[in-house]
Amino acid sequence: MENCEKHSHEELLRRVKNELPTDEVLCDLADLFRLFADTTRVKILYLLFESELCVCAIAELLGMTQSAISHQLRILKDANLVANRRDGKTIYYFLADDHVRSMILQGFEHLLED
Amino acid sequence: MENCEKHSHEELLRRVKNELPTDEVLCDLADLFRLFADTTRVKILYLLFESELCVCAIAELLGMTQSAISHQLRILKDANLVANRRDGKTIYYFLADDHVRSMILQGFEHLLED
């Protein structure tokens, strides 16, 4: 294990290592993907493709409790994937960024290609 | 909570719900993103952008144990994101699919746009 130069040229290893982004960037990247790595969050984002929705509508559409949805919306909002606006008692959530849509659709394409 | 029609037209809710893929598909989608939701796995995939690498080279480049890397490689292989070939005692891993690269790069773009 201490002698990989036998199997890979040292310069290759040096180059491969240099191309690797910093730990911080790679951690941010994993964090971003983790946002989409939960069925409930993906469902919420998918629903918001069509239109803004209030918390209770999302909960009803997904057959989940208001609390569970609120917790997930908070995570999505903290990550700036969604934003909200208040209208009286009701709070409407919507996609904050069109990039969200393209991320999900790209994942979808990968699935279709198997 | 039981009366969301006050806030959203019923037909809108029906349409939004109809556009939603099946639970199975959305679960697969979340599972796909989960593969990229770990720093170690992202690092491994990134390293393989440049060239195929043996297990010990990956472990050394990332400063992690061979066992930890092997476990993660198994997950990536089971998901068909990487494949491998044997050369004597050494086993070389490589990206199974160019889609992997585009998925990660898309995530990267999202990060840059903040």
Next chain:
DNA sequence: AAAACATATGAATAGGTATTCATATAAGGA
């Protein structure tokens, strides 16, 4: 002001998972 409604949130719990440790498998060299 009180009641009802929509949402947010903290604490607890249950389920998932990444790493470690010990060990197994498999190939090559002495």
Next chain:
DNA sequence: TCCTTATATGAATACCTATTCATATGTTTT
């Protein structure tokens, strides 16, 4: 055949996280 090297893997542990439950906050209505 025995030893070394490269990799794989099962079990255990420690950490993370999604949901639930109870409750708090904020708004409207009566």
